[in-house]
Amino acid sequence: SQQGEEDPQALSIQEGENATMNCSYKTSINNLQWYRQNSGRGLVHLILIRSNEREKHSGRLRVTLDTSKKSSSLLITASRAADTASYFCATGGFGNEKLTFGTGTRLTIIP
Amino acid sequence: DAGVIQSPRHEVTEMGQEVTLRCKPISGHNSLFWYRQTMMRGLELLIYFNNNVPIDDSGMPEDRFSAKMPNASFSTLKIQPSEPRDSAVYFCASVPSLSSGNTIYFGEGSWLTVV
Numbered sequence: 001s002q003q004g005e006e007d008p009q010a011l012s013i014q015e016g017e018n019a020t021m022n023c024s025y026k027t028s029i030n031n032l033q034w035y036r037q038n039s040g041r042g043l044v045h046l047i048l049i050r051s052n053e054r055e056k057h058s059g060r061l062r063v064t065l066d067t068s069k070k071s072s073s074l075l076i077t078a079s080r081a082a083d084t085a086s087y088f089c090a091t092g093g094f095g096n097e098k099l100t101f102g103t104g105t106r107l108t109i110i111p
Numbered sequence: 112d113a114g115v116i117q118s119p120r121h122e123v124t125e126m127g128q129e130v131t132l133r134c135k136p137i138s139g140h141n142s143l144f145w146y147r148q149t150m151m152r153g154l155e156l157l158i159y160f161n162n163n164v165p166i167d168d169s170g171m172p173e174d175r176f177s178a179k180m181p182n183a184s185f186s187t188l189k190i191q192p193s194e195p196r197d198s199a200v201y202f203c204a205s206v207p208s209l210s211s212g213n214t215i216y217f218g219e220g221s222w223l224t225v226v
Contacts, residue, residue, distance in 0.1 A: 031212045042202055042217035101154040
């Protein structure tokens with residue numbers, strides 16, 4: 001069963017705008033990761049946030065984590081056409097086994 | 112460095128045929144995962160190995176599915192006999208170890224169509 005659920009399922013925005021995707025999960029976690037999947041390709045790791053962190057930045061990416069609400073958000077600022085992809089959150093327990101992925105958000109950046 | 116290498120990238124086969132998917136993990140990585148991705152069910156973990164030993168195969172859907180890892184640099188996922196509902200993208204992935212917080216490195220996937 002899916003541990004994480006992304007919201008929205010699909011998102012279309014104009015190039016240059018910010019894109020925000022949310023992830024909710026059910027059980028206690030040790031860390032949460034975000035991955036990107038371009039069409040027809042494998043998943044690529046973007047960023048990891050640990051359960052004792054509340055916010056993390058990497059380039060144009062900003063991730064927040066609220067363990068009390070069991071939710072995370074991924075913000076992509078100043079979006080580009082190349083950001084068009086599906087984005088997945090993945091939650092792990094204590095150890096990398098059973099890393100489970102959410103259903104993904106399909107992001108389309110309109111040039 | 113080469114990433115996780117999967118073959119074949121695409122396969123179309125007839126129902127009832129045996130399908131073998133292959134994976135070469137990143138050198139030095141001790142753990143290997145097989146995932147299946149479909150529109151309906153998303154990304155599902157089928158089985159994972161640690162140091163070539165299967166740790167958890169609870170995600171393997173049926174006895175028609177089997178996976179092996181004869182050595183640290185090679186794994187196979189076999190479906191025998193295949194059925195149309197097995198059509199999916201099958202991903203192999205590896206990590207350096209099963210420590211918490213390790214990044215999982217995915218292959219490009221094997222796109223399977225069973226007709």
